[in-house]
Amino acid sequence: MEQLKQAIRDRGKVLSSNVLKVDTFLNHQVDVNLMAAVGQEFAHLFKNEKITKVLTIESSGIAPSFMAASTLGTPLIFARKKKSLTMNDNVFVSKVYSFTKQETNEITVSKDFLLPGDSVLIIDDFLANGQAALGLVDIVKQAGAKVAGIGIVIEKSFQDGRSKLEEAGYRVESLARVHSLENGQVTFVDELIS
Ligand code: G4P
Ligand code: NA
Ligand code: NA
Numbered sequence: 001m002e003q004l005k006q007a008i009r010d011r012g013k014v015l016s017s018n019v020l021k022v023d024t025f026l027n028h029q030v031d032v033n034l035m036a037a038v039g040q041e042f043a044h045l046f047k048n049e050k051i052t053k054v055l056t057i058e059s060s061g062i063a064p065s066f067m068a069a070s071t072l073g074t075p076l077i078f079a080r081k082k083k084s085l086t087m088n089d090n091v092f093v094s095k096v097y098s099f100t101k102q103e104t105n106e107i108t109v110s111k112d113f114l115l116p117g118d119s120v121l122i123i124d125d126f127l128a129n130g131q132a133a134l135g136l137v138d139i140v141k142q143a144g145a146k147v148a149g150i151g152i153v154i155e156k157s158f159q160d161g162r163s164k165l166e167e168a169g170y171r172v173e174s175l176a177r178v179h180s181l182e183n184g185q186v187t188f189v190d191e192l193i194s
Helices: 002-011 031-045 062-072 131-142 161-167
Strands: 012-017 019-021 055-058 076-079 091-098 105-112 117-127 146-156 173-180
Touching: 002 031, 002 146, 019 105, 031 062, 031 146, 031 173, 055 062, 055 091, 062 076, 062 117, 076 105, 076 131, 076 161, 091 117, 117 131, 117 161, 131 146, 131 161, 146 161, 161 173
Parallel strands: 055 076, 055 117, 117 146, 146 173
Antiparallel strands: 012 019, 091 105
């Protein structure tokens, strides 16, 4: 998605050879028009999958998922990282290990919101090692629902998240695929000269 790649070039910051900072439009301040376009692109890519729910994870997954769900005409569910005050034990739980943060967190979704027969589009902001996406997949499976596909805003293609998800049999659509962050430069997979 060219508009997204341009935002990454113009407004992203390479913090190291494996971390890209995009808090000007995605992770802190939100460019709502860009995120609306991102959501519409996901809706377009998965329009033939009879999606019934969009599932993401708080907090940064919510903005890019909003317009996807709106366009597909489905609810948007976000998995919680902390149990809410009003949440009872009627929840699906999955453990998610973050390589970046070197900690394990439990993510939860109420059993009221994912049902057998649902066809679920999973969306997240970043795909690195795939642990968050796999946790969401696990929750969809616990519900007896189907994973229709996985939409990612920014994929770090030099990490192994995509291959893990593809090996597990899932369709992965990433709107920007970062090949490398070496030397403070962002290069995208589709810019590689073969
Ligand atoms: P994984 O799920 O693919 O295995 O990723 P990882 O554990 O490495 O990611 C932990 C957190 O860091 C996630 O956000 C993820 O979106 C984010 N992340 C991973 N790589 C990058 C990167 O290069 N740049 C930025 N900006 N974020 C990255 P989170 O902790 O769930 O936070 P939130 O923003 O969703 O609240
Ligand atoms: Na994030
Ligand atoms: Na995230």
